[in-house]
Amino acid sequence: MCCRRGFSIWCPHKDYARLQQFEWDDNPALKDKRLFVPIGKRGYRFGMTEDGACHFLDEKNLCRMHARLGFDAKTLTCKMYPYNLVDWGDRIFIGLLFSCPAVIDNTGEPVHQQRPLLQKLLDEQRLLIHSANVVEDASFDAKRFMLSSSLDLFENTLVEIFDDPNLSLLQKIIWASDLLDMLEEATIDFSDPTSFQDLLVNAKSFARDKAEHGGLCSARFGFCEEILFRLLQGLCSTLAQKGLTSEIWQVRQHARLTRLYSAFQFMFTNSVPMADSIAFRSAINQVQAYPFPKQSEELICRYLKTRYAARAYFGREGWGTPVLHGARMTLALPGLIVWYGRVFAALQNRTEVIHDDIREAVMLTDLTFGHAATAPMPKAGSALRVIAREGWPKKMALSQLLPR
Numbered sequence: 070m071c072c073r074r075g076f077s078i079w080c081p082h083k084d085y086a087r088l089q090q091f092e093w094d095d096n097p098a099l100k101d102k103r104l105f106v107p108i109g110k111r112g113y114r115f116g117m118t119e120d121g122a123c124h125f126l127d128e129k130n131l132c133r134m135h136a137r138l139g140f141d142a143k144t145l146t147c148k149m150y151p152y153n154l155v156d157w158g159d160r161i162f163i164g165l166l167f168s169c170p171a172v173i174d175n176t177g178e179p180v181h182q183q184r185p186l187l188q189k190l191l192d193e194q195r196l197l198i199h200s201a202n203v204v205e206d207a208s209f210d211a212k213r214f215m216l217s218s219s220l221d222l223f224e225n226t227l228v229e230i231f232d233d234p235n236l237s238l239l240q241k242i243i244w245a246s247d248l249l250d251m252l253e254e255a256t257i258d259f260s261d262p263t264s265f266q267d268l269l270v271n272a273k274s275f276a277r278d279k280a281e282h283g284g285l286c287s288a289r290f291g292f293c294e295e296i297l298f299r300l301l302q303g304l305c306s307t308l309a310q311k312g313l314t315s316e317i318w319q320v321r322q323h324a325r326l327t328r329l330y331s332a333f334q335f336m337f338t339n340s341v342p343m344a345d346s347i348a349f350r351s352a353i354n355q356v357q358a359y360p361f362p363k364q365s366e367e368l369i370c371r372y373l374k375t376r377y378a379a380r381a382y383f384g385r386e387g388w389g390t391p392v393l394h395g396a397r398m399t400l401a402l403p404g405l406i407v408w409y410g411r412v413f414a415a416l417q418n419r420t421e422v423i424h425d426d427i428r429e430a431v432m433l434t435d436l437t438f439g440h441a442a443t444a445p446m447p448k449a450g451s452a453l454r455v456i457a458r459e460g461w462p463k464k465m466a467l468s469q470l471l472p473r
């Protein structure tokens with residue numbers, strides 16, 4: 070999947086120097102192809118076709134580089150997929166990229182059976198990026214740090230919320246969102262683990278009660294996360310993805326402008342950035358998102374749990390945001406998924422979302438958000454960090470982002 074969906078596959082200088090020595094031209098499919106495209110001081114990326122497939126991918130969906138040189142010769146980004154290893158020194162958090170069919174359908178081998186491979190990849194990752202994230206605590210928001218033990222509790226709590234079999238997906242999102250609000254507003258000392266644990270237990274129980282008996286209107290979404298959410302919807306545009314990976318300069322420039330325009334259009338007018346025509350826009354608006362299949366709810370819950378448990382939602386692996394922002398952004402992903410699900414349904418002339426739409430939407434969303442810790446942060450990260458800072462006006466109703 071990573072090989073044929075317009076993913077920009079990073080090839081560091083060292084790998085480029087090694088791989089470009091081979092006579093790839095003797096394979097007719099690779100002859101005269103731009104196999105390595107410079108991306109500045111970070112090195113290269115693999116060139117791809119206009120459809121977004123890596124040139125090394127053959128017609129049977131197998132890698133020509135792998136076939137000729139073996140698994141070990143590939144770049145770390147290629148070998149790592151679909152894993153994402155978040156390195157905290159003495160502890161490793163293993164994430165999975167949901168753009169991979171085996172991951173999204175839960176059909177791959179269990180992670181604990183992959184230990185030798187994962188250890189090998191970890192060693193290589195450490196050599197490549199030279200540093201583990203060995204900090205003892207994490208920034209919760211602009212003002213407070215949390216201890217590693219408190220961070221564990223916090224993430225376990227979020228995983229438990231999305232594991233609750235008795236509430237709907239929407240109720241779970243509201244529950245988690247209220248919990249985050251309460252933590253943000255609490256005045257306790259976050260460096261005291263006992264106080265933090267008490268606060269977390271009480272806030273979790275209080276927020277659950279509200280989610281079960283309250284309503285959507287009480288759930289809040291920080292304004293800066295809303296802006297991020299909207300910008301990211303613009304960033305996800307199919308046109309932008311294709312254009313940004315195109316070999317043709319004019320197409321890339323056009324896509325950049327379209328992406329920017331789309332983001333601002335959506336931010337200010339709430340209209341759909343992907344939809345070019347008014348007719349298609351109205352077709353999307355007619356698609357009923359809820360209720361959608363139980364299977365889809367389970368998939369989204371599994372996706373969120375994996376993101377929280379893999380610790381890839383804040384800091385270096387999560388757009389540089391503090392824990393609170395990263396956790397809220399993750400809560401916004403279902404909104405993005407449901408919105409894309411509606412787009413896919415409209416493309417098939419349906420007025421209801423089915424599981425395949427949601428499955429496709431999770432893949433697309435993760436393609437944008439899911440990235441390997443080994444890969445350099447996308448440039449968009451620095452722009453998003455600027456608007457994610459503290460001090461923006463806060464809070465808008467979550468219900469406005471999640472169609473019912």
Ligand code: SF4
Nearest residue numbers: 072123125126132147
């Ligand atoms: S080099 Fe091979 S594994 Fe890497 S993206 Fe291309 S086809 Fe996929």
